[in-house]
Amino acid sequence: DGRRFEVLINSKPIKYEGQPAILGIITDISQLKRVSSELSEAEDVQKNILRMMPEAVVIHDLSGAITYVSEKALELTGYSSLDEVKGRSFIEMLAPCDHERAIEELTRLLKSEEHLVTYNSILRKDGSTLDGEVSASVLKSPAGKARAVLCIVRDVTERNRMEVALRESEGKYRNLVERAKDGIVIAQDGKATFFNDMALVLAGLSRERAESIS
Numbered sequence: 754d755g756r757r758f759e760v761l762i763n764s765k766p767i768k769y770e771g772q773p774a775i776l777g778i779i780t781d782i783s784q785l786k787r788v789s790s791e792l793s794e795a796e797d798v799q800k801n802i803l804r805m806m807p808e809a810v811v812i813h814d815l816s817g818a819i820t821y822v823s824e825k826a827l828e829l830t831g832y833s834s835l836d837e838v839k840g841r842s843f844i845e846m847l848a849p850c851d852h853e854r855a856i857e858e859l860t861r862l863l864k865s866e867e868h869l870v871t872y873n874s875i876l877r878k879d880g881s882t883l884d885g886e887v888s889a890s891v892l893k894s895p896a897g898k899a900r901a902v903l904c905i906v907r908d909v910t911e912r913n914r915m916e917v918a919l920r921e922s923e924g925k926y927r928n929l930v931e932r933a934k935d936g937i938v939i940a941q942d943g944k945a946t947f948f949n950d951m952a953l954v955l956a957g958l959s960r961e962r963a964e965s966i967s
Contacts, residue, residue, distance in 0.1 A: 809906040812892070813843040815863060815899060829908060831878035843904070848874035848882050858889075859902070866891045866899060875906065884910040 766773065809826035813819045819838050822830075830846065832838055838846070844855050851873045862869045868890050875885040886909045892901040930937050936952035938945050948956070948963045956963070 806905075809908075811843060811846075811904040811906060812901055813904070814901050817842045817844055817859060819843055819846075820901065826906060829877075829883070829906065830875065837878075843902075846876055848876050850874065862889055862891065862902065863899060866893075872909070875908075883908050884913045 806823065807825065809829045810821070810823035811819060811826050812821040819841050822832075822835055822838055827833065827835075827838075830838075844852050844859075847855050855871075855873060858869060858871050868888070870886065870888050873885050873887055874882045876882055886907040888905040888907075890903050891899045892903050894900045931949045933949055934951060936955040937947075937949040938952050939947035945963070945966075948958070948960070953960060953963055958966075
């Protein structure tokens, strides 16, 4: 009917009725080509989604070798292109002090195939480090077999600094309260939970007695 379609031809020499001949096997691969094209388009869509994510994205194979990094991941680590990191172990992108724990966590992730959130020091190209929150998930093939690991990396350095500063400020505030010349009592749910030194003096209570009645 004049239609054209793609085929795969395999041939090998044989003998047919005692004479040399060529056996040709012709396979219609047009359907396979269509599926391959659709998968390629789906992968392009996935890559565009990863590219648009505000977080850094790293994909590595089951041995830890990096196969993909997003632009944000390059920006975060100070590298200029995928070629600089492709094939390198993801573990090498972490500070040496975290290597052993990271290997244990990767092993646990591959065994459980569950989502994992961990905190590591990310090693940048210039040797500096940043505090990273790594959310890792196992990527599976259509057959359900583990084939790679997807890591979403967030820079939490500033968040950690703020938490430290907050704890330090709370400590300073507590010291000021404890040394105040006025009696200060803190109550929660109708019970006194804190007395500073002056409050104990004014109430004529020892700290042990105050704690027993609070």
